[in-house]
Structure formats: structure tokens, C-alpha cells
Amino acid sequence: MSMQKEESVKKLFTAESAKVDTNKGDQYYEELYATCQDRIEDLKQLKPLNNRVDFTESIEEQGLGRRDFLQWASATTAMLMLPASFTPLVAEAAVLMNRVPVIWMELQDCAGNSEALLRSDGPKIDEIILDIISLEFHETLQAASGHQAEKQMNEAMEHFKGKYLLFVEGSVPLGNNGTYGTIGASGETFIDHLHRGAEGAAAIVAVGSCATFGGIPAAAPNPTDAVGVMDVIKGKPIINIPACPANPSNMVGVILHYVLTGTLPELDSLLRPKFAFGYRIHDNCERRAHFDAGEYVEEWGDEGAKNNFCLYKVGCKGPMTFNNCSIIRYNEGVNWPIGVGRGCIGCSEPDFWDKYAYERPMANANIKAPTGGVEKTVDEFGLGLLTVAGIGIGIHAAASAIAGKREDGGEY
Amino acid sequence: MNAKPGYTQVKRRTGALRIIHWVNVLSMMVAIATGLYIAAPYYQTFIAEGAVDKYVMGWNRWGHFMVAIIFDVTSIIIFYLTFFSRVDTPWKKVIPNKDNLKEFGAVLVNLLTLNRRKDFSSAHNDSFNITYFFIFHFLMIWMLLTGLQMYVHGLESGLSGIGTWWPTMLHLVTDWTIPAATFLIGSANPEAGGTLMDVRISHHITMWLLITWVVFHIYYQFWRTIFWKEGDISIIVGGSKYVKIEDGENS
Ligand code: SF4
Ligand code: SF4
Numbered sequence: 001m002s003m004q005k006e007e008s009v010k011k012l013f014t015a016e017s018a019k020v021d022t023n024k025g026d027q028y029y030e031e032l033y034a035t036c037q038d039r040i041e042d043l044k045q046l047k048p049l050n051n052r053v054d055f056t057e058s059i060e061e062q063g064l065g066r067r068d069f070l071q072w073a074s075a076t077t078a079m080l081m082l083p084a085s086f087t088p089l090v091a092e093a094a095v096l097m098n099r100v101p102v103i104w105m106e107l108q109d110c111a112g113n114s115e116a117l118l119r120s121d122g123p124k125i126d127e128i129i130l131d132i133i134s135l136e137f138h139e140t141l142q143a144a145s146g147h148q149a150e151k152q153m154n155e156a157m158e159h160f161k162g163k164y165l166l167f168v169e170g171s172v173p174l175g176n177n178g179t180y181g182t183i184g185a186s187g188e189t190f191i192d193h194l195h196r197g198a199e200g201a202a203a204i205v206a207v208g209s210c211a212t213f214g215g216i217p218a219a220a221p222n223p224t225d226a227v228g229v230m231d232v233i234k235g236k237p238i239i240n241i242p243a244c245p246a247n248p249s250n251m252v253g254v255i256l257h258y259v260l261t262g263t264l265p266e267l268d269s270l271l272r273p274k275f276a277f278g279y280r281i282h283d284n285c286e287r288r289a290h291f292d293a294g295e296y297v298e299e300w301g302d303e304g305a306k307n308n309f310c311l312y313k314v315g316c317k318g319p320m321t322f323n324n325c326s327i328i329r330y331n332e333g334v335n336w337p338i339g340v341g342r343g344c345i346g347c348s349e350p351d352f353w354d355k356y357a358y359e360r361p362m363a364n365a366n367i368k369a370p371t372g373g374v375e376k377t378v379d380e381f382g383l384g385l386l387t388v389a390g391i392g393i394g395i396h397a398a399a400s401a402i403a404g405k406r407e408d409g410g411e412y
Numbered sequence: 413m414n415a416k417p418g419y420t421q422v423k424r425r426t427g428a429l430r431i432i433h434w435v436n437v438l439s440m441m442v443a444i445a446t447g448l449y450i451a452a453p454y455y456q457t458f459i460a461e462g463a464v465d466k467y468v469m470g471w472n473r474w475g476h477f478m479v480a481i482i483f484d485v486t487s488i489i490i491f492y493l494t495f496f497s498r499v500d501t502p503w504k505k506v507i508p509n510k511d512n513l514k515e516f517g518a519v520l521v522n523l524l525t526l527n528r529r530k531d532f533s534s535a536h537n538d539s540f541n542i543t544y545f546f547i548f549h550f551l552m553i554w555m556l557l558t559g560l561q562m563y564v565h566g567l568e569s570g571l572s573g574i575g576t577w578w579p580t581m582l583h584l585v586t587d588w589t590i591p592a593a594t595f596l597i598g599s600a601n602p603e604a605g606g607t608l609m610d611v612r613i614s615h616h617i618t619m620w621l622l623i624t625w626v627v628f629h630i631y632y633q634f635w636r637t638i639f640w641k642e643g644d645i646s647i648i649v650g651g652s653k654y655v656k657i658e659d660g661e662n663s
Binding site: 020214222226227228270283292298313317320321350351361364379385386397400 | 451452453456457464466468470472473523527528566568569570587590594601605606607608610613616617619620621623624627628635638
């Protein structure tokens with residue numbers, strides 16, 4: 001117990017918030033370049049893991065040209081915060097992505113992250129790449145079900161032991177011995193399912209707010225005691241890609257980084273890749289000029305809303321949220337939440353549903369938080385405190401005055 | 413200035429300390445007015461004017477940061493003076509030793525009995541008052557650290573007008589406030605290690621604590637002036653108060 005305490009104190013004072021180092025010096029990048037080249041040569045020796053169509057073919061099938069692909073590669077290189085000279089390597093790595101086995105697991109979730117990567121307005125390169133990766137097991141997408149599905153997962157885990165990336169979507173309900181969520185014909189609880197999958201994984205990628213920080217299932221009063229993957233799995237490399245849903249570009253970014261370098265990208269203290277979560281929404285928001293000017297949407301649909309004013313007063317939490325959707329947007333740059341005129345709800349932050357998502361300024365939020373409604377009552381609490389102090393002072397002053405009079409009664 | 417017959421003048425605050433006090437008062441009023449605007453903009457700008465001509469949130473933030481920096485600097489000076497002032501040795505009064513605890517109790521009794529009992533020397537600054545100020549400085553440090561933590565994320569490139577050392581240092585010194593604030597606010601997922609919103613909530617609540625602190629502070633200083641009849645209020649204006657000679661311990 002005391003060890004644990006010591007650990008947590010140490011953790012407290014060594015915690016780091018987002019600080020991004022975008023230029024690590026020539027020497028660093030030269031070495032990285034060499035490592036990546038070696039790695040790609042190695043991967044080329046391997047055979048594609050499944051019988052899926054070739055990447056280049058599939059791009060052409062979708063009516064996209066080589067040019068589109070190269071454009072995508074240079075954008076992705078920039079997103080990963082690598083120098084432009086890495087573009088050809090990124091392009092090569094993308095083609096080789098089907099060499100890395102992926103097992104995808106769904107727990108307490110809405111399948112929104114799977115949806116995000118399947119349903120865009122037309123298959124874009126990010127989505128095609130996610131199609132190409134060697135997805136060995138995906139409960140929702142595969143044809144197999146029941147005992148068959150279980151067998152398939154066991155085989156995949158056995159075959160690629162120590163090599164596969166485990167993608168987890170959805171939170172882990174711990175309450176009632178985990179019986180709030182079971183899967184498969186044997187009724188395995190989500191916790192056991194996750195532990196089993198994590199054991200042979202090279203690394204675990206938690207996608208979406210639920211798998212990372214508990215998300216909506218963990219919102220107060222958290223009936224199922226839901227937590228994120230990092231609370232359950234210890235001693236394995238974990239990487240969190242929160243947001244609701246996680247941006248497919250960031251998923252591709254992480255896999256690409258792994259394929260390219262064999263390592264996980266640099267993470268912040270919440271285990272989020274810094275290339276995606278190093279910046280605040282607010283600092284790259286197109287409405288920022290209106291924020292500084294003091295021009296706010298006061299009410300949905302008012303004159304300000306028609307003129308794309310800042311959404312701060314209708315509850316935008318961009319100033320406290322770290323994510324890159326204000327830069328890369330969703331669906332390959334089509335649009336993003338603030339672009340369509342509603343504020344950021346902080347979907348990539350822990351406890352986002354209680355602390356960020358009430359779509360009102362903090363002082364007016366009427367949602368009960370884990371500690372009993374902090375947001376709702378910040379100002380109410382303050383005014384209450386002041387009132388109590390005022391009453392106390394009033395009583396004391398009155399009593400003092402009366403006592404004082406009595407004492408110097410004769411003098412005046 | 414000559415003391416009334418039967419009273420002697422005691423020097424209590426140097427000029428520097430008095431100036432700092434009033435600078436702090438001003439800074440605090442500006443910080444609250446601008447801070448409330450930053451939290452939830454409570455007045456609107458003229459909608460007909462072009463955005464290029466106004467900078468309302470910008471100016472509010474500018475003002476807020478300016479007084480914050482002034483506050484930071486005065487805090488450093490005060491911290492220095494707490495230990496090395498020529499006039500007072502306040503730090504000796506917050507150490508919970510026997511004398512200080514006794515004095516603290518005596519002053520509290522004096523306040524609660526509405527000045528019926530007063531068995532301590534009011535010539536020097538007493539333990540009770542100094543402990544009360546200690547709480548203020550504690551809250552101020554928390555304000556300062558949480559404020560700078562929220563501020564440093566605006567320098568997301570790692571650059572600043574005065575060099576890269578500034579954001580680097582701010583990260584180093586204030587990053588721990590995120591898990592600390594989350595610990596104070598509570599979280600469904602404590603393992604994750606906190607989120608910036610908690611720092612903000614905490615910053616906001618601490619403002620209310622400080623306002624409450626000020627209300628009692630003003631009341632108590634006036635109350636002492638009226639009931640002790642020693643001109644306490646002039647400490648912060650003229651620098652000294654007057655103590656009855658019979659009291660003895662007024663050297
Ligand atoms: S809309 Fe939100 S993120 Fe954009 S400037 Fe306003 S407060 Fe910041
Ligand atoms: S704008 Fe905010 S809430 Fe919306 S997707 Fe981006 S981070 Fe999430």
C-alpha cells in the first residue's frame with residue numbers, strides 16, 4: 001500500500017502535459033531514416049498475411065490515382081511530424097501495412113469507431129488502408145459468429161503470438177465481477193476477453209473515448225464501473241487514440257508509425273500520441289479570431305451563428321481539449337464539428353461526458369459529475385460560500401456592536 | 413506624527429510592503445473582473461462592428477495575464493520579505509510551536525468573545541493574523557500555478573516572445589497541477605491521470621475562496637481598528653499603529 005502511495009506521489013509530480021518537440025535535429029532524423037529503411041526491407045521479405053487484393057490495385061479500383069496517393073502520403077508524413085524527406089518511406093510503408101496482423105476487439109461500446117472507418121462519403125485512402133491491413137479478427141465485420149468466431153480468434157492469437165497489434169474499442173465494465181458485459185458462446189466476461197487478447201499482443205491500441213478513459217459508459221453515475229484499457233492492463237505497451245469516434249487518420253497514423261519504425265510514436269502522459277494530441281483544438285480553430293474579438297454565438301441560430309462566430313458561450317471546450325481534428329478534420333478534411341457550427345465537447349479527454357460535454361459554459365452546466373456536480377455548482381458554491389461568510393460577519397458585527405455599546409455605555 | 417498621550421507609535425509595515433498591498437488589491441480586482449469574463453463572457457461586443465476593430469477577449473486576457481505576472485512578482489518579493497524583512501519576522505509565527513498556538517488561541521478567543529478578553533500583545537503581528545495570510549498565499553500559489561498551466565498550452569509551439577526557456581520552465585513547474593487538480597475534483601478514471609478541465613474548475617473555485625478570504629480580511633481589520641482602538645487600519649496606509657503604553661510589551 002505504501003509502495004503504491006509512493007508510486008502515485010512520484011507519478012503526480014513527474015506527470016507531463018502535452019509538450020511537443022517538432023524538431024529533434026538532423027542527426028535524430030538521419031538515424032531514424034536508416035532504421036526505417038532497414039525495417040521496410042525486412043517487411044518486404046515477408047509475405048502479405050492474407051489474400052486481400054494488392055494495395056495499388058485497390059486504390060485504382062476506387063478511381064484514385066497514384067497522384068492522390070502521393071498527396072496523401074505527404075500529408076500523413078506531416079501529420080506524423082516527420083520531415084518531408086520521409087514521404088517515400090511512408091508511401092512504401094502504407095503498401096506494406098498488410099504485413100502487420102491486427103486483432104480488433106469490441107467491448108462495451110457503440111461500434112462507432114468501426115463505423116467511422118467504414119462509413120465515409122466514399123472510401124478515402126485512410127479507409128482503404130484500414131481495409132488492407134491484415135485484420136485477423138473483428139467481431140462485427142467478420143462473417144463467422146458464435147463458436148466459429150471464438151475459434152478464429154484463438155487461432156489468430158496463437159498464430160501471431162507476440163506480433164499482432166490489439167485494437168480495443170469500448171470500455172471494460174468492472175462492476176459485479178464484470179458480468180455487465182460478456183461475449184461469445186462461452187459467456188466470457190469483457191475483462192477476461194481483454195486479458196486473453198492482451199497477453200500475446202505486441203502492443204495494445206485503445207481506440208475511442210470508451211476504450212481509453214471509460215468514455216460515456218463511465219459517465220456519472222457509472223453504473224457498470226466502466227474503466228478504460230489502461231486501468232486494466234499492466235505491463236504492456238498501450239497507446240490511446242481517444243475521441244468519439246477516434247479519427248481514422250490517427251489510427252492509420254499509429255499503425256503506419258509502427259510499420260515504419262517498429263516502435264510506438266511518442267506519447268503524452270495520457271498515453272496519447274503527441275503527433276495527434278499535442279495541440280489544443282482552440283489554437284488551430286478557424287473561429288479563433290472571433291474568440292479574441294469577443295464575438296460569440298449567444299443562441300443557436302442567431303446572427304452570430306450565421307456569421308460563424310466563436311462557439312465558446314454555447315459551451316465550446318476547445319480551449320481545454322487536445323486533439324488534431326481542428327487541423328486534419330474528419331473524413332479526409334471534409335469538415336469537423338466546429339466547422340459545422342457546434343462547439344467542441346472535449347471528446348478526447350478523460351471524463352469528457354461529465355466535465356466537457358454539457359454544451360454550455362462551465363458555470364451553467366447542469367450535469368452531475370463524479371464528485372456530485374462540481375461544474376454545476378462552481379459559481380453557486382462560490383456565492384453560497386460568500387453568503388455564509390457574509391452572514392457570519394453580519395452576526396459577529398452586530399454582536400460586537402451591541403457588546404461594545406454595553407461596555408462603554410457610560411462614556412458617551 | 414505624534415502619538416496621543418498614553419500611546420506609543422509602533423512601526424509595522426515598510427513603504428515597500430504597503431505599496432505591494434495596494435498593488436495586490438488592484439491586481440486582484442482586475443483579475444476577478446477579467447477572469448469572470450474569460451470564464452463566461454458576460455457582456456457582448458457591438459455586433460455591427462467588424463471583427464478587426466475589436467479585441468475584447470484579447471484585451472481581457474491581456475489584462476488578466478498582466479496582473480497575474482504582477483501578482484507573481486509581488487509574491488516573490490513577499491516570499492523574500494517573509495524571511496528577511498527588517499521590520500517583521502512573519503515566518504516565525506506560522507510554526508506551530510507552543511507560544512504560537514497559545515497566541516493563535518488567544519486571538520481567536522478575543523474575536524469570538526467580541527473583545528471581552530484580550531490577553532495577548534497586539535503590538536506586533538499575531539499568529540492568528542499571520543496564519544490567515546499564510547492561507548491567502550497558499551491559495552495564491554495555487555492560482556498562480558494553475559493559471560500558468562492553462563496559459564502555457566497557448567504557447568503550443570514551444571516558442572515565446574522571450575525564448576523557449578519560458579514555456580519549458582512553465583511545463584516543468586506546473587504540469588503536476590493537472591493530476592493534482594483531478595485528485596481534488598475527482599474522476600471516474602483516476603488511473604488516466606487527469607485532464608486540463610480540472611485545472612480550470614479548480615482555478616475557478618479558488619477564485620471564490622479568495623473572494624471569501626478578502627471579505628473576512630477587510631471585516632476583521634476594521635473590527636480590530638474599532639474595538640482595539642489602536643488604529644490598526646493605518647498600518648496599511650501610514651505604516652504604523654498605536655499601542656497603549658501600559659500594555660508594556662511594545663518595544
Ligand atoms: S469555437 Fe471553440 S475552439 Fe474555436 S475559438 Fe471558439 S472556443 Fe476556441
Ligand atoms: S471538436 Fe472536440 S468534441 Fe468534436 S471531435 Fe474534435 S475533439 Fe472531439
